[in-house]
Amino acid sequence: MYYKKRGQAWGFDLMAAMVIFITGIIIFYFYTINTPLETGQILNTLSREGEIVANAILSEGFPENWNEQNVISPGILTKNKINDTKLERFNNLTINNYPKTKALFNTKYEYYAFVSENFTINNQQIIGIGNIPLNDKNLIKISRLTVYRNKPIIFNLEIWE
């Protein structure tokens, strides 16, 4: 008798422990794996997308002498320096068809590019190119170094939801 009672107590306790253990595992699983870290994940995504868009803009583009009609990838550099013609074309493209540029960059996010000194296009100071972030959410800024008008400058790209 004595031994039987002890056995019943152990079996019951074990079941209860198992339930707690499994519950803990399930909570852990949902918490660490399935529960989205929304803000961090979005920022990571924005950061990657921002690098991709910045890389595309800070390239020679494709075709190399692209224009609004034949552009596949709008890059503004020639021999690692910002080319005024390409810059103007890129500016025009964003003014005329900003959504198209997003499609060309293959991104769903908004972007805005500007440099440490203003762009000068057709003797006019341009603060930036793209969509100015007014109602931005989760904005990321990517900074790159490039050469504009024989000066190393910082090229900034802001990207947001």
Added chain:
Amino acid sequence: MGIKIKSRQGVFFSIDALIALGIIISVIIILYPSTKDTKIESNLHYDVISSLSSLKIGEVDNSYINSLISQGYINDTNKSVLEQIGEFSVINPDLARALASSVLSELKTNTNIGIWYGNKLIYGLNKTPIETADNIETARQTISGIGDEGPSTGFVSKAWLKKIESKKTLLVIRGDLMCGKWTGTYCGPAQTDLIYNIDIPLNSTILNAFWLAEPTWVGQPTKLTINSDQIYNGDIQYYVILNITQYLHPGKNIAVLNSTTGGDDGASHIVIEYNTSDLQTFVQQDKFYFNNLITRAKLYQEKGIIIQNPINSMFVQINTSDAVTLSIRVGAANATIGTKSPQNGIVNFTSAEILGNLTQKGLSYSSLNNKYFFVVVQIGQAGSVKLDENSYVEIQTSSQTEIPFGSIDITQEIKINQTLNKLQNTFYRNLVWKFFLPQNSIPIIADWQLGWLWTGNSITAQTAKANGITLYNSPPDPFIPAFSRFGYTPNTASGVFKEKENNFTLDFGSNYAVSNESSYGALTYFIRSFVNFDGTFNKAKGGIRTIEFETGETKQFSIGDPTDPWDPSIDAVDDAVERLIAQLDADKNGKIDVILKEDNLEIETLDISGVPYLWSTEVQVRIWN
């Protein structure tokens, strides 16, 4: 008791739950991802490299750079900004740091970034030190012309000969076994008039010439004349060596051997040492003329030939009024090509006839390459017989040996180094020749004409080795009665030529020997007549250098600035000239083999501050977090 039991149940439950909780917490601690993403999502380091290497220092819109240019700190405005910082990093690191900071003044970033030239930090913009970084990413670029191994500016020079005053070289006229009353195995006693044509280049200066005449028979009465001047009349025991310098002149010369009892045993040779202003004198021979010979039938003459390049065809023309039997001997293997009577005083053997008969004997044209073979003519049956001039063997090869661009051909005597086991007179059974092949040279041929002596009729051992590599070994190779020629080319066997010391040995059995005095070896090779850029030096001014030539002559060369001391350890011009002299000193005896004048030397010097050269430094732009 029952109370006790209940109490115990509660204890069990609590302990179990605690254990379970402990397990859960442990699992969570173990499984919860403890790593964090340390990847730096920035291309800033690549941007710095590409931007600074694309931007020329002279075109940067920067007042500080403009001031450096105006103050003369920056001399070459075509350099990239990356290169200019690199140059400053060697000569003035503080200036390099100031320049980098100025150029990158716009750079404001939260990313830690630093620029290193080699192991020298030139620019840094960081919040945390790199020593505590979790992750470092690096963009690299190598720039040339900059190095801590020496000055960032300096000079490199190369030198070459645009022409030479003269080059000492050799013309060797080799005799062949040629005589009358041929018995089938040896020459019989017969009146013989034998002509050697000696064509010396017209622009040459004859330095020295000798005739080693070794007739068919020991004690043969012989008259020797050159250009109608009799220079010897008497019995020749084994051979005579006569200085004939005074009897020769540039152009065509004729030497004649007259004898009442015999001709040439194949060891005779005439050697002319001469200077020529031609850088290149090597010509691949394709026509091999027989000597004019008047004697008694049966006339015998064998023309020794060695060809390096693959033979495509062979043609033989004999000017005579008697029937000609042609055969080809390689080693001791003999292939009879045929017997023909002359038509209009000429007998021809076509390539097809020659090759067809060679094939029947198991030989081919390729069997004749890279070793001596002998084209043998036997003419007439009785009475006086004549082999007239313009009788020759013509050989076409599938390729030609051409002198590489920027090279000089040199032919030098190969001197005997050691003799052992004298058989008679100057004839030894074991002989060693040694020669020196300069570095960067291309050997063409090593070639011996051998004064041979066979006492008795029994065959004996004959072994020839080059650098220890056996080239002929009898037995099992057949015994050669007249071992009068031996030669080899780089294609004969691998290792027969090597840089620097080389040797050639002949070893014979008990009754065969070769003379150390009447034999003659010659080496032909190409050496480069230029030296390229090499190390970098602080200056390139030149000076005065005394050069000693192989002729014994010495000359003082004033190269560049004669007031500057000759110091090849710090002067690029001096170094280039020294390297060229060393290269032209083929036998490394401190004397060069070509005679030069000052204006023969052409020297090009590069200022490596203007033309990046040789050195390189790796630029690293690192970012870290």
